[in-house]
Amino acid sequence: MILLAYILVGLTALAVIGLSTTHRRMNCVCIIHAFLYMVLTMYILLFQQVPVASFLIGSQYFFMDNFGLFEVLIASVIFTCAAVYAGGYVGSLLKSGELEKSSLKLFYASWSMLLFVLVLAFFCDNLALFWICAELTTILSAMLVAILSARENIDAAIKYIFIASASMLFSFVGLIFLFEASRRVLADGGTLNWTVLMQHAAALPPAMLVAAFALVFIGFAAKSGIFPFHTWLPDAHAKAPSAVSALLSAVLLNVGIYGIVRVYAIVHQTPAAATIAPVLGLFGFFTVAIAAFSMLPQKNLKKLIAFSSVENMGIILIGIAVSTPLALFWVLFHIMAHSLTKASLFFSAGILHRQYRSRLSTETVDEIRDVFRLQPLAAWGIIIGGLAITGMPLFPIFFSKLFILLSLGTVSLPAMFVLLVLLFVAGAALGYFVITAFSRVTAPGIPSDIEPYVTPLTMKLPLVFLICLIVFLGIVFTQGEISFLDRIVQELRF
C-alpha cells in the first residue's frame, strides 16, 4: 500500500498550500513534499522487494519497478533542490513586482501538483493512464511558465501546450493501435498494461507495432524536445522563472524519454525493432546537430542551456537506438547525470538573471559584466556545470558520453565520428559563450553602474549541493548504484 503514502503526502501538501497564506509557509510545504517523496523512494529501494506489487481499482493500473523508482528519485531530488531555490528566487520576483502576490498560491499549488502527477506518471503500469498523467504535467508546467503573466511568457506557454498536446494526440492514436494489437493476441481482451504487454510482446503483430510506435514516438518526442518537435523548448525554458526552467529541463524532459523507453522496450522484443532502431538513431542525430548549430550563435544564456538539453536528449535517443544492454545502462546514467547537471546550470543562470535582470530575459544580447566580482558563485557554477555538461573527465557525463559513443562505434564507426564532431561543436559553443561573457570587465577606475544583487542563502545552497553531488557521482561508483542500474536494464529486457 506504499503508493497510498505518496498520494496522501501529495494531497496533504496541496491542502496545506491551499490553506496557508504566507510565501514562506507555501515554500516550506513544497520542500517537505519533495523531501518526503525522496525519503519514501529511498525507503522502498532499500527495504522493500522491488517491483512492488500494487493493486489499485480492479485491474493493475499502477506498479512500482526499478525504472519508475529511479525516475521518481531523480525527480524528488531535483524538486527538493528547486523548491529550496524557489524560496529565494520567487521572493526576489515578488520584490521586483514580476510576480504578483495573488498568483503565489497558484504557483505553489501547480508546483506541488506537478510533482504529484509526475510521480503518479512514473508509477503507471497502464500506458493510457501514463499518457493522461503526461498530459497533465504539460498543463501544469505550462501554468508555471505562464505564471509571470508577461506576454512573452504566455506566448511561450501556449506554444508549449499546442505543440506538446497536439503531438500527444498522435501518441494516443498510437496507444489505440497498441491496444488493438494486444486485443488480437490476448485471449481475455486487449490491455495497455506494460507488464502484460512485455510478457506477450513477441506475439504482437509487427506491422501494427511499427505503426503504434511511430505514432507514440511523435508525442513523447515532442514532450522531450526531440527534433523536429523541439521548437517549443528553448522558448519555454528561457522565459520560465529559473527554478521552473530547472524542473522543465531536468525532470519533464525525462517523462518523454521514459515513455519512449517503455514502449521501445516492448518493440525491442520483436523483429520490428530492426526497422525502428535506425529511425530513432537518425532522429537522435538530427536533434544533436540542430541543437549544436543553434548553440553556436546563441547570445542568451538560458536559451543556450535549453539547447544543450535538446542536444542531450538527442544523445540519449542515440543510446536507445543502439539498444545493447551496455548502451541502455549508460543511457540511464546519462539521464541521471544530465538532470542533476542541468538543474545546477539553471540555478546559476537564475542567479545571473536576477543580477542582470531584464536584460537577460528578452531576445537581446546578454550584458554580463564583471561577473566574478558581482556573482562569483554563479560564475563558477556556470563554469563547472558547463564543463560537466560538455563531458569533461571527472564528471559523470564524461563516462556516459564515452560509453554511448563507444557502443555507437560498435554499430557504425562513421556515425560515431559524426557524433563526436557535433559534440565538439556544442562544447565549443558553450565555451565560447562563457569565455566572451565572463571576460567582459569594466576597466579599473571607471565606476560601474551595476548594483550587486545579494543572493539569498536559499539560492546558493541547492547550487552548491548539486555541484558537490555531480562531482561525487563522477568520482565514486558505488556497487549499489551499478547493480541498481543493472536491474533496470534487466527489467526492460535489453
Place this chain on the structure above:
Amino acid sequence: MIEPAIIQGVIKILLVCVIITAAYIISTRNLISLVSMYSLQSVTLACLALALYAHDQAPVLLAIAVITFLSKALIIPYFIATIQEKIRIKRDIEFHFLSPTSSLVLSMALMLVVYMALTRILPATPSRENFVFFGAVIGLSLMLMGMMVMLSRKRALTKVLGFLSMENGVLIFGMFVTELPFIIEFLIVIDLIILVLLTTILTVGIDSTLEDYHKRLHRFHLLQGEEERP
C-alpha cells in the same frame, strides 16, 4: 430492433456530416460560426456513439455519447463563446501558409493517404464490417484536418478549436477501432477540459488588446486556480 443495415447507413451519413463540419471549420473566417460548427460536430459525434451503441450494444458507447454531449457540445462551446465576447474578436481573417481552398484540397489528399496507410496497417478481418474501417479513416482524417487548422490559423482561439476537432478525430478513431476501458475515456475527457480551459484563458492574454489584458488575465487566473484544485 432496428435493422443493422439501416444503422450502418445512418453511421455512414453521420460520418460524412462530420467531414462537412471539418471542412467548414477549415474554411470559415467567422469565429462565432466556428464555435457553433464545432458544437454541431460534437453533437454529430454523440449521435455516432449512440448509433454505434444501437449496433454493438456496448454500454461504454452510451457513456461516451453522454459525456461528449455534455462537455463538448455544451460546456466547452459555451465557455469559448463567453471568452470570445470578452475579447471582442469576431473574425479570424489571417491565414498562415495555406489559403482555405488549398487546405481543402490538401485535406482531400490527406484522406487518401490515411486510407492507403490504414489498408496496410489494419489487417482485414471478416467480423469487422467495412463501416468500421470507414470510421477509422474519417477519424484520422479529421485529426489531421484539425492539425491543419492549428497550423494555418493565426488566432490562438481558432487554434484551440483546431485542437478540439483533432481530439474529436481521435475519439472517432478510438470508438470505431477498439473499445477502451471506460475509466480511461472518462479521464481523458477531464484532462482535455482542463487543457481547453487553461489554453482559452491564456488566449485571452494573447488575443485581446494589450491595455487591459493584465487585469483580465489576472481575474481568470484566480478563476482557474479554483478549478484546478482537486
